[in-house]
Amino acid sequence: MLNSKRIKVKDFDGFLLAVAIVISLFGLLTIFSAAHSGPMSNNKLWIAQAIRLGIALVAMFVALIIEYRILYGFSYIIYVIWAVLLAILLTFPEQSGVRRWFMKGAIQPSELAKIILIITLARFLSDKKHVADQFRIFAGAMVIVMVYTILIFMQPALGYALTLIPIALSMFYIGGISSTYLLLLIIPGFVASSATIIICHKGWDITATSSLIKIALVSFGYGVLSLFAYYMISKTRTRNGKKWVKFVSICIFAGFLMALAGTGILKDYQKARLLAFVNPDFDPKGAGYQIIQSKIAIGAGGIFGQGYLKGTQNRLDFLPAQHTDFVFSVVAEEWGFVGAVFLMFLFLTLITRCLKAAYKADDDFGALLATGITAMIITQVFMNIGMTVGMMPITGVPLPLMSYGGSSLVATFISVGLILNVRLKRQ
């Protein structure tokens, strides 16, 4: 499967790999600091993460050497198998309120689900490239995305489910889906999220109907919306400006309906997080606590930081989940503005190199694959850092390559491997 004659060594993006490894090593250093002291201290955590880094590198290597177009062939089968797996997971007994893991937290299938979704979507969109602006292509792509989104959302893992939306958007965008449909996704999305916060804030209770009906409501909302957009597309060719006003108002109305249903689906802690995002002082000892403590840690870091292993918010455990979700806050506290910006610069470099692979890809499948994977990394980075600085609600999305946890690390390195793969195969 590997034909050495077709590989040009200069196309192996060693710089991208180096940046990914540097970020991971910075992650190990930060995990050591985060788990260094306090009643929950565990000086072996960084060793466990180092072993996972080794496993992740092996996984990356595998993703690198296989012919990535083989994935094209298997994509639909793997998609179905993994969907069944995710459905089976939902029948498992809950572990601390959620069903996210197989084997007591060892394996988190939703991490790989994202990659599988990206591969599947890349195939679907590259196949339909020439008819991509048709509504049925948009509808088909939406079905592919929504099946996984709903399955992951029901675990419940709101953060993971939300990361799928930007991934899908970016792939739709590259894949040639009409921008009308994209707006159809974006506008109601914004409306729905802001409306959800308003509804939570007002304390409206629509739990009377069962959650299945609410999910159906959400889907129905999207259906109505999409049908209407189809109707619009066929008519807007006549350049009737007033139809757009109608279109936007319908989007807002539909988004509001979706939010109304959405609030019924959200768990109490998810609602509390949304409210705490709007106003952390609303419940400073509860849902707002993490946001407040994270901002304190970051702010107290100042320009040059408090020094490695010396951040008090980290060391004295005021910062919650400091080795997983809030690892960036530890960096910002101990290395200051300089260190935090440096880390963001590393991520920007990583993302730039990934996009370059999409840019230089031989075929549409590779371009879509690389774009989707890059979008996944981008989304996670922004959701995580945005959360720690108080610009995004708390969703429990890890910071790629930095946060403690094996599944995320392995998934990210597989992504890096696939990106390298797409880049490598260029003739």
Place this chain on the structure above:
Amino acid sequence: MFRNHEIRDNLIRNKIRFILILVTLGFGVLTLRLAHLQIIKTEYYTNLSEGNRIRPVRLIPPRGVLYDRTGKEPLADNETAFDLCVVPDEAKPLENPDPLRMKIFNQLDLKSEQVMEKVKNSHGPAFETVVIKENIDKEVAAYLAENGIEMPELIIQPRPKRRYSGLATHVIGYTAPVSDKDIENGYDINDMIGKSGIEAEYEDYLKGDLGWKMAEVNAFGHIVRDLPLSVMAEPGQGLNLTIDAGLQRKAEELLADKTGTIIAVDPRNGEILVMASKPDFNPNIFSGNCSPDEWRELISNKDNPLLNRAVMGEYPPGSTFKIVTATAALQSGKVNENISYNCKGSFRLGKWRFKCHKRGGHGNVSMHRGIVESCNVYFYNLAYNRGIDVPLMHKYADMFGLGKKTGIDISGEKAGYIPKTSKYTGDKINMCIGQGQLLVTPLQLANMISVMANRGYSYKPHVVNLPGTKPEILVDIRGKVSPRNIEIVRNALKYVVERGYSKQANLPDYHTAGKTGTAQNPHGDDHAWFIGFGPYDNPEIALAVLIENTGLGSQNAAPVAGQIFAEYFYRDKEDKPLIAKQQ
């Protein structure tokens, strides 16, 4: 189908460039946000961070130790008690049963629900510890301190705790948790404050000055380390009481199964050597949280153990008042010491008969015998025939310090009551022998007998000698009563012990003097009095003994006084007379 050899169309490349621009803009926004948090508002967040981790910890000074007069025997000192606490913020694990914790709770008689209730009802900040069990067993405390890591939600807090020897309970008083009013006056809700006796009177000396230290705490409220900035606590000033622990112990033994009080004063300076009041209470129960049951029992006990009978008890003085009557009679010039009356056992006034305690009568009685044998009829005659009336007796009682507080440094002192005027002739007949409406405190009588001991003056009684203070004169009758008249009464007091009814208060080698009394008690048996001093020539000790509900003073109070005298004079000597060996 796999390979698309067309050059990637520019549209897709432009789209990828657009994504990169968006991402760069996103990082730009995040950088601005970080700059806002870390550069512009860093001071604000640094303060919050410091506020998180640095917590002022109150350093409670040890309360001043109270010693007896020798400075060797502590009457009230401090020990370390251990309180079991939780931080409400960290109380969540308590909801899950943990076998190790359940074991400890069982040992401490605690229930999880009960603890959760306490945590819920606490009003302080959620990160401040709440005491869930005070004064836990030291072994459990040590175990928890060692195995704290397994139960970080439980915290052991050491705290100085007052420990009382149990001697001179009413003098020492007790400490208890502060009241709302004390908190208004600047005390902390966790402070202890002196509530009675010396503990209350000398609170400002004993409490010391609070110290502060800055400690670094972690999110669970555990102190990680102390920071250099601190103000040391100033320990409370220790006090030497004038109480003689040995004598006090003897007095309390003598009163053990009785209700009554013993006071011994050094007449040369007013120092209280003994102040025992029975029944008493265990002052240690107030240091913790006194349970409502214990409190109710103390309050509703009809013997009133909280009452310090020595200064709060008011009784008719009985025949001890004859000292006042005799002095008044002699000094007013209305009676000559040689005038005598015949006692036939009773005195008639109209249709009433006033009895003498000796049924057959004393026969011919002069002033000397009147006092020595405590002949009521003699005094009735003085009152009835010689014009020793109520205002005159009031004047002399007042001169002796009766009817007003002595100003002793123990709170709650009562003034007693001396009638000033009368409507009926019977009033003065009653008053001259110390009955009727008259009320005195045992301390007032101890002071009065000190005046006789000193031949005309006494010092203000006190239990603490503050440095730089001198004994104050309280009563001085030397300008008002002639030395000769004082000597007549004083001499008679010697014979009361030597020949009269109080021989049991006498000692072989030391002359003592005194007067018995029997206070009529309308609610039950009479109260027995003895007041006295010794040695007769140069008195070192003056006594007042009151035993409630036992009858005659000569039979019940005088022997007790004798034991005290014996203890005082013979305790350091080897060949003790029989009386001193009695128990």
